Amino acid sequence: MYATNYHRASSVEDAVKLASSNDEAKYLSGGQTLLPTMKQRLAAPSDLVDLRHVSEMKGISVNGGKIRIGAATTHAEVANSAEIARACPALAHLAAHIGDPHVRHMGTIGGSIANNDPAADYPAGLLALGATIVTNTRSIAADDFFTGMFETALEDGELIVAVEITAPAKCGYAKFPNPASRYALTGVFVARQGDGSVRVAVTGAGSDGVFRQADMEQALASNFSAGALDGVTVDDSDLMADIHASSAYRANLVKVMAKRAVAAAG
Amino acid sequence: MATVSMTVNGRSVSGQCEDRTLLVQFIRENLGLTGTHVGCDTSQCGACVVHVDGKAVKSCTMLAAQADGSEVMTIEGLASGGELHPVQAAFREHHGLQCGFCTPGMIMSAVDMIKRHGGQLDEKTVRAELEGNICRCTGYHNIVKAVLDAASKMGDGARIAAE
Numbered sequence: 169m170y171a172t173n174y175h176r177a178s179s180v181e182d183a184v185k186l187a188s189s190n191d192e193a194k195y196l197s198g199g200q201t202l203l204p205t206m207k208q209r210l211a212a213p214s215d216l217v218d219l220r221h222v223s224e225m226k227g228i229s230v231n232g233g234k235i236r237i238g239a240a241t242t243h244a245e246v247a248n249s250a251e252i253a254r255a256c257p258a259l260a261h262l263a264a265h266i267g268d269p270h271v272r273h274m275g276t277i278g279g280s281i282a283n284n285d286p287a288a289d290y291p292a293g294l295l296a297l298g299a300t301i302v303t304n305t306r307s308i309a310a311d312d313f314f315t316g317m318f319e320t321a322l323e324d325g326e327l328i329v330a331v332e333i334t335a336p337a338k339c340g341y342a343k344f345p346n347p348a349s350r351y352a353l354t355g356v357f358v359a360r361q362g363d364g365s366v367r368v369a370v371t372g373a374g375s376d377g378v379f380r381q382a383d384m385e386q387a388l389a390s391n392f393s394a395g396a397l398d399g400v401t402v403d404d405s406d407l408m409a410d411i412h413a414s415s416a417y418r419a420n421l422v423k424v425m426a427k428r429a430v431a432a433a434g
Numbered sequence: 435m436a437t438v439s440m441t442v443n444g445r446s447v448s449g450q451c452e453d454r455t456l457l458v459q460f461i462r463e464n465l466g467l468t469g470t471h472v473g474c475d476t477s478q479c480g481a482c483v484v485h486v487d488g489k490a491v492k493s494c495t496m497l498a499a500q501a502d503g504s505e506v507m508t509i510e511g512l513a514s515g516g517e518l519h520p521v522q523a524a525f526r527e528h529h530g531l532q533c534g535f536c537t538p539g540m541i542m543s544a545v546d547m548i549k550r551h552g553g554q555l556d557e558k559t560v561r562a563e564l565e566g567n568i569c570r571c572t573g574y575h576n577i578v579k580a581v582l583d584a585a586s587k588m589g590d591g592a593r594i595a596a597e
Binding site for chain 1: 476
């Protein structure tokens with residue numbers, strides 16, 4: 169790891185100020201991606217602004233159908249939250265299957281979506297749930313937030329403070345984990361709102377990161393059952409191909425995982 | 435350079451290190467507690483697992499500066515008064531180790547796992563919970579046996595204590 173300067177932020181305001189004082193500063197949330205990347209010298213921020221002690225960025229609240237998760241809330245906290253399990257069970261399931269127990273004790277929802285790894289789980293969940301990403305300056309719809317592989321709508325120095333979600337009527341998440349890394353080779357999150365509209369988001373498969381599958385959304389809006397997806401064809405031309413799976417294989421996985429997600433949603 | 439202070443195995447410690455120093459380096463090199471191992475250095479193998487504020491974390495994926503002010507427990511802090519912790523005893527009883535390199539991380543993970551699940555552990559859960567710990571000797575079978583035995587003994591102990 170190259171040398172860096174560590175700063176511990178005490179508030180959102182303090183964090184933004186610390187980060188803005190240096191062009192090459194980065195926010196450090198759980199660090200479960202950033203620190204391994206720094207150890208490999210693939211990232212070399214001059215300064216790290218630690219967010220783990222910013223209390224206003226932590227915690228989960230559910231009021232009626234409104235869910236708010238602080239950006240520095242860990243995967244373990246989301247996975248074990250009785251409130252999330254009631255309001256949005258697939259999100260708790262998703263969080264419980266990120267990485268391993270030790271990673272889940274440190275890794276955070278804000279860190280995951282700011283990184284927008286094309287095989288990360290949370291981007292699919294938040295896109296399918298139509299979440300709102302709240303930063304220190306504005307609110308961004310998930311549809312506008314995830315702009316490409318490892319790319320988001322965040323400006324330099326902009327800090328995610330929380331994620332807001334309207335509890336869906338039904339939701340399900342299914343992923344086919346890479347047998348070695350456990351990252352999603354393909355993961356599909358399905359959410360059905362009270363008005364019957366359905367959103368389907370796919371991670372791990374798209375060559376430009378997380379994306380919505382419009383044909384599946386239409387099919388499920390008229391008939392919310394796994395069988396409704398039988399007639400949907402998944403185009404593999406924009407899907408990733410690597411040593412782990414071809415794009416055709418991933419296209420098949422999109423359909424299989426979508427069906428499992430619908431079945432899990434009940 | 436940063437001055438880092440924390441409580442390690444119940445003892446207040448303080449030391450100077452670079453801001454980029456990993457918690458595992460601080461534990462091993464500043465404190466001389468070499469029971470915590472570095473296996474992969476890529477955040478995958480779990481040989482470096484310690485407890486920070488009561489939770490199992492990979493100490494190779496946390497800066498020492500991040501742990502400033504925390505309570506840290508390493509493998510050296512488990513046994514009390516010369517008596518092995520029940521998980522350590524179970525690993526010995528069931529031969530839950532071959533070369534032994536992954537063992538400190540396995541044991542710290544097992545203690546954390548048993549704490550979170552109580553005595554309510556089955557084989558499937560133990561295997562899933564060991565996701566973040568790799569045994570290069572592939573000695574998982576006896577590791578799982580040891581964790582299950584320790585969990586049932588500790589669960590029984592807790593129940594007896596409650597009665």
